[in-house]
Amino acid sequence: MPTDHPASDAFPKTARNQVKRMHERGCYARHEIYPILDAAMLCHVAYVIDGQPYCTPTAFWREGDHLYWHGSSASRMLRVQKPGLPVCLTVSHLDSLVLARCGFNHSVDYRSAMCFGSAHIIDDPAEKARALDSMVNRFYPDRAASLRPNTDQELKATMVIGMLIEDASGKVRSKGVADDEEDYALPIYAARFPVTMVVGEAEPCPRLMEGVTRPDGLSAFQPGRRLDDALLENQIRLYGAA
Amino acid sequence: MPTDHPASDAFPKTARNQVKRMHERGCYARHEIYPILDAAMLCHVAYVIDGQPYCTPTAFWREGDHLYWHGSSASRMLRVQKPGLPVCLTVSHLDSLVLARCGFNHSVDYRSAMCFGSAHIIDDPAEKARALDSMVNRFYPDRAASLRPNTDQELKATMVIGMLIEDASGKVRSKGVADDEEDYALPIYAARFPVTMVVGEAEPCPRLMEGVTRPDGLSAFQPGRRLDDALLENQIRLYGAA
Numbered sequence: 001m002p003t004d005h006p007a008s009d010a011f012p013k014t015a016r017n018q019v020k021r022m023h024e025r026g027c028y029a030r031h032e033i034y035p036i037l038d039a040a041m042l043c044h045v046a047y048v049i050d051g052q053p054y055c056t057p058t059a060f061w062r063e064g065d066h067l068y069w070h071g072s073s074a075s076r077m078l079r080v081q082k083p084g085l086p087v088c089l090t091v092s093h094l095d096s097l098v099l100a101r102c103g104f105n106h107s108v109d110y111r112s113a114m115c116f117g118s119a120h121i122i123d124d125p126a127e128k129a130r131a132l133d134s135m136v137n138r139f140y141p142d143r144a145a146s147l148r149p150n151t152d153q154e155l156k157a158t159m160v161i162g163m164l165i166e167d168a169s170g171k172v173r174s175k176g177v178a179d180d181e182e183d184y185a186l187p188i189y190a191a192r193f194p195v196t197m198v199v200g201e202a203e204p205c206p207r208l209m210e211g212v213t214r215p216d217g218l219s220a221f222q223p224g225r226r227l228d229d230a231l232l233e234n235q236i237r238l239y240g241a242a
Numbered sequence: 243m244p245t246d247h248p249a250s251d252a253f254p255k256t257a258r259n260q261v262k263r264m265h266e267r268g269c270y271a272r273h274e275i276y277p278i279l280d281a282a283m284l285c286h287v288a289y290v291i292d293g294q295p296y297c298t299p300t301a302f303w304r305e306g307d308h309l310y311w312h313g314s315s316a317s318r319m320l321r322v323q324k325p326g327l328p329v330c331l332t333v334s335h336l337d338s339l340v341l342a343r344c345g346f347n348h349s350v351d352y353r354s355a356m357c358f359g360s361a362h363i364i365d366d367p368a369e370k371a372r373a374l375d376s377m378v379n380r381f382y383p384d385r386a387a388s389l390r391p392n393t394d395q396e397l398k399a400t401m402v403i404g405m406l407i408e409d410a411s412g413k414v415r416s417k418g419v420a421d422d423e424e425d426y427a428l429p430i431y432a433a434r435f436p437v438t439m440v441v442g443e444a445e446p447c448p449r450l451m452e453g454v455t456r457p458d459g460l461s462a463f464q465p466g467r468r469l470d471d472a473l474l475e476n477q478i479r480l481y482g483a484a
Binding site: 016021041042044045046047048051052053054055056057059071086087088089090092094096097099100101102103104106108110112114116132133135136139140143144146147148149150151154157158176177179183184185186187188189190191192193194195196197198199200201202203204205207208209211212213214215218221227 | 258263283284286287288289290293294295296297298299301313328329330331332334336338339341342343344345346348350352354356358374375377378381382385386388389390391392393396399400418419421425426427428429430431432433434435436437438439440441442443444445446447449450451453454455456457460463469
């Protein structure tokens, strides 16, 4: 991790990225926001077609200040996402359920990030091929070179979308139970129930060729490990720390 | 679970809810879509302000064909969500990472649901109070009655949003590795890495009054249990199966 961050590490606060509700939970610095993004595989992308909002879950990854995701060329979202379509890409991690002594103070601990920008299609074939390799390698270190290469037809059938993060904000709650002072005297059960996304035992393909072993590049995905930790480790392995 | 479903169990396919990409993964029946919703605490809500899409993660719950969520009265999202603001509320569960023998066939197993409708504010005080109790009880059976009651100020500071699901679709992938037939002969590692959101050991509030024990209503949240299973159990306990 870099030990200090220049002023430019922070995104400017604008009308759209300013955290309004529970603003004390908000953050704007890249070194706070990017680890939230880098610990995830799935995001939700909001976009508008003819005034109708859509919210699509999809795999994504980050390179510097750019976000990428992909989909079939037939996808509704991507067909209309010609250069310049405004999108909001959001990542969230649920960290715990928080049971308080009154309904109002029930909550969850979480980390979330909202990124704003204009999505554009990556049309250049070389850039597209490179991006798709990056997608594989970002999640699974060193894997792309070990795979059967993409065919022209596969490349044609895939659309890669890129977006410069113009502004962004993060929001984090991690304090567990936080009741009104006078409520602590009430005989009511209160607790935090931590929740974590955990990697299970790998299920190798039953049709694996004899002698094929699990590559070292997948070492982050140990059974029982937190998925967010494994994903963050692999992001840092490829791109360095945010 | 009901054993049969009338034709009206399915939402009509419309321009906005029709699954286009990988349409064979799509579903439109309530008994398929609702369990995806009911197994989640968090959703992502997409909405539009002045042409700018926003995607906000929030806790939500379902009662029949209605979805509810809440927020501070100060919230940007809720301030503009006067009756009739179109929203898309999406829920997704990541079930596994799928590593194939070529980049194109890399995938994830998942369950997702997109719900379309117009969000409106629940203004009636009695309806609002009832909804907030339902929110607590939907996640934590029988809990609302055991809590310090909401104050008028808390009720005023909270906005409850409701939405009739006008149309919706689900999308599910659960097949693990699915390579092109000829690729199975390649000496490349391929596997499914299951991922699950798991409940951890409860952390009781350190300031719990002496003698206060954990209520039976929280029995679903056993350490090690899948959160989606626990949430679905509690939904069915309060509202019955979809």
